Amino acid sequence: MERxxxxxxxxxxxxxxxxxxxxxxxxxxxxxxxxxxFLRDFRGDTVHPTTxxxxxxxxxxxxxxxxxxxxxxxIRVPTGPGNDLLxxxxxxxxxxxxxxxxxxxxxxxxxxxxDEGKQEPSFxxxxxxxxxxxxxxxxxxxxxxxxxxxGEDGEIRATITVACDGRRSFARSLxxxxxxxxxxxxxxxxxxxxxxxxxxxxxxxKIGQGMxxxxxxxxxxxxxxxxxxxxxxxxxxxxxxxxxxRSLAEFLPWLAGRDRLVDSWDDIKLxxxxxxxxxxxxxxxxxxxxxxxxxxxxxxxxxxxLAVQDAVAAARHLVDPLRRGTLRRxxxxxxxxxxxxxxxxxxxxxxxxxxxxxxxxxxxxxxFTRRGRIPLPLRVAPSVPWLRKIPAYFIAYGxxxxxxxxxxxx
Numbered sequence: 001m002e003r004x005x006x007x008x009x010x011x012x013x014x015x016x017x018x019x020x021x022x023x024x025x026x027x028x029x030x031x032x033x034x035x036x037x038f039l040r041d042f043r044g045d046t047v048h049p050t051t052x053x054x055x056x057x058x059x060x061x062x063x064x065x066x067x068x069x070x071x072x073x074x075i076r077v078p079t080g081p082g083n084d085l086l087x088x089x090x091x092x093x094x095x096x097x098x099x100x101x102x103x104x105x106x107x108x109x110x111x112x113x114x115d116e117g118k119q120e121p122s123f124x125x126x127x128x129x130x131x132x133x134x135x136x137x138x139x140x141x142x143x144x145x146x147x148x149x150x151g152e153d154g155e156i157r158a159t160i161t162v163a164c165d166g167r168r169s170f171a172r173s174l175x176x177x178x179x180x181x182x183x184x185x186x187x188x189x190x191x192x193x194x195x196x197x198x199x200x201x202x203x204x205x206k207i208g209q210g211m212x213x214x215x216x217x218x219x220x221x222x223x224x225x226x227x228x229x230x231x232x233x234x235x236x237x238x239x240x241x242x243x244x245x246r247s248l249a250e251f252l253p254w255l256a257g258r259d260r261l262v263d264s265w266d267d268i269k270l271x272x273x274x275x276x277x278x279x280x281x282x283x284x285x286x287x288x289x290x291x292x293x294x295x296x297x298x299x300x301x302x303x304x305x306l307a308v309q310d311a312v313a314a315a316r317h318l319v320d321p322l323r324r325g326t327l328r329r330x331x332x333x334x335x336x337x338x339x340x341x342x343x344x345x346x347x348x349x350x351x352x353x354x355x356x357x358x359x360x361x362x363x364x365x366x367x368f369t370r371r372g373r374i375p376l377p378l379r380v381a382p383s384v385p386w387l388r389k390i391p392a393y394f395i396a397y398g399x400x401x402x403x404x405x406x407x408x409x410x
Contacts, residue, residue, distance in 0.1 A: 004030040004124070005322055007143055007158035009131045010165030011038070013051075013106070014290035014307035016113040018162060020058070021315035023123035025407035027322045030156060031117075032146060034130035038107035038114075045106050045223070046072075048305040049091075049098035049396045054312065059410035060116060067108045070219055073100040074202045075391060091392045101396065103218055106304075133170065134161070134286065141285035159327055162314065163288040164307075167274060167295035171288055178279035182351060185359040186212075187233055188271040188298055189226040193261045195219070199254065207361045208369035211251050225298070229362050233270045241265055273297055275350060277343060281336040284329055289314055293336075294343045297350040299358070300395045306346065312402035313338050319405045342400045349394070 006022055008015045011033030019031045047055075047064075055064045073092040092099050117123040128149035135143045135155060143157035163171035172179055195217065205214045212227035226248075228236070236244070241264050249256040262268060277294035281287060290307030297303075317335045321327040360366045 002030075002154065002156040003143075003158070004028050004156060005159050006030070006318070007032065007156055007161045009144060009161065009163050009169070009171070010290075010292070011035075011110065011114070011125065011127075012164060012166065012290070012307070013109065013113075013304050014311040015162070015164035016110055016117065017054070017308050018164065018289070018311035018315055019123060019125070020113055020117045020120075021312065021404055021408040022319060022322070023117055023120035024058075024410075025315070025319045025323065025405055026122060027319060028122045028124075029117075030124045030126060030158070032129045032131050032144070032156075033125065033127050036128045036149065038110040040107070045103050046301045046304060047102040047104050047109060048302070049094075049096055049101070050305060050401045051308050052098040052102060053401070054308065054404060057404055057409055058116070060112065063112060064102075064104075064109075067104050067112070068219075069102045069104040070217055071100040071102055072203045072216065075205070075395070090389070091396050093389055094392060094396060096396075099396070101301075103216060103223075131165070131170070134174075139284060141283060159285075159322065159325075160318065160332070161286050163286065163292040164290050164311070166291040167276070169288065169292035171286060171292060172278065174283060174286075176280060176283050177288070179276055180279055181274070181276040182347070184273045184275050184297060185230055185354055185362065186227050187230050187273050189228060189233065189236075189268050190271060191224050191226070191262050191268040192218075192221045193224050193248070193255065194258060195221050196258070206252060206368065207357075208367040209251065210362060210364040211247075212358065212361045213248070213251060215252075227358060227362070230273070237265050244268075271298065275347060275354075277347065282329070282332045287314065287332050287335060289335070289339075294347065296347065297354065299350045299353050300391075302346065302395060305397075306343065309342075309400070309402045310335075310339050312404050315408065316403065316405045319407060338402075 005028040008019050008029060008031045011031050015031055019029045023029045055061050074090055091101065114125055117125060129146050131144040131146050133145045134141050135145060135157065141161050143155060144161055145153065145155050147153050163169045171177070201217050203214070203216050214225045214227070215222040241262060245261045248261055255261060274295045275297045278288060281289070281293045289310035291303065293310070296306060314335050317331055317338070318327070321331045357366065
């Protein structure tokens with residue numbers, strides 16, 4: 001029988017950050033990751049200013065800066081028949097050291113955190129190991145059962161188990177946690193299109209003609225997101241990929257005349273957008289954070305930022321009682337109390353954006369290609385500097401920055 005102090009299920013950004021912070025503070029941590037590596041495409045690649053500051057606090061800023069990356073500091077939308085770029089947000093105007101979003105492949109960030117964690121004697125990362133169920137005894141969770149890629153089954157017992165394995169976490173099946181789901185009007189098709197010299201830089205979005213597309217500059221290509229009406233992806237795939245490419249080039253004329261934009265429907269990945277949260281993030285012996293506790297909409301791309309901040313708050317509340325062996329449910333409940341207002345506030349804002357921007361755009365009621373159909377606040381914001389800072393601050397910081405435990409700093 002294996003044993004650890006903290007068993008973390010899921011080696012994503014939240015799990016790896018939490019594991020590193022606890023291990024640096026001397027807490028024995030085991031992270032279980034079901035895959036053999038971190039190489040998954042179209043995962044969130046945005047590293048926000050709060051996470052950049054965290055990496056500096058941990059002494060990892062220089063190593064992170066060496067990773068291949070692009071910086072996004074402006075949010076612009078083509079408007080009118082001439083596709084003039086309207087600046088809706090300017091992250092570079094924020095008075096902080098990190099006034100940009102770093103676009104870094106998530107696997108590079110996770111490899112960096114994993115390599116750093118392996119320097120700590122109390123840190124164990126087990127790849128190819130999938131947690132399959134919780135060990136529940138006497139009304140509490142005492143660890144997890146797992147299965148390796150080789151088919152080996154086992155158990156690992158822990159003082160606290162933390163579910164960081166996303167919106168499909170098996171921990172969500174516990175009836176005591178009470179999942180609350182909110183309807184969403186959209187899904188997202190993720191794909192890549194080639195980028196050429198002279199193309200727009202940074203983050204570009206276009207709304208019009210019942211279409212809503214976002215392009216993120218990744219150097220030699222754009223990471224593209226086509227926001228579609230929920231449930232319409234299957235019908236779209238019945239048409240030739242040439243129809244998709246033609247529609248995309250007509251919507252974004254500066255892409256016209258290029259070789260095939262997307263080779264096949266296999267290159268377009270569907271994100272089934274969900275927006276939900278658990279009413280309770282914990283039972284005795286178990287805590288859920290990140291998407292396991294609250295699945296966020298991709299609006300503003302802040303889901304990873306929130307998950308990392310959940311991990312930082314969890315580490316700060318757990319370090320001392322785990323080191324002393326005095327962990328109580330009250331310590332775990334304090335993490336949800338700390339993160340709840342931020343989670344609820346941002347989800348309410350995302351729901352408002354779904355209702356007032358996304359759905360009207362998909363229905364053609366908002367059209368940035370026709371000036372008369374651009375909402376007044378969006379027409380006014382670019383000319384008022386402090387208004388431009390509101391969406392910039394929201395995208396950059398979410399709402400609240402958490403401080404890591406002092407014992408984890410370098």
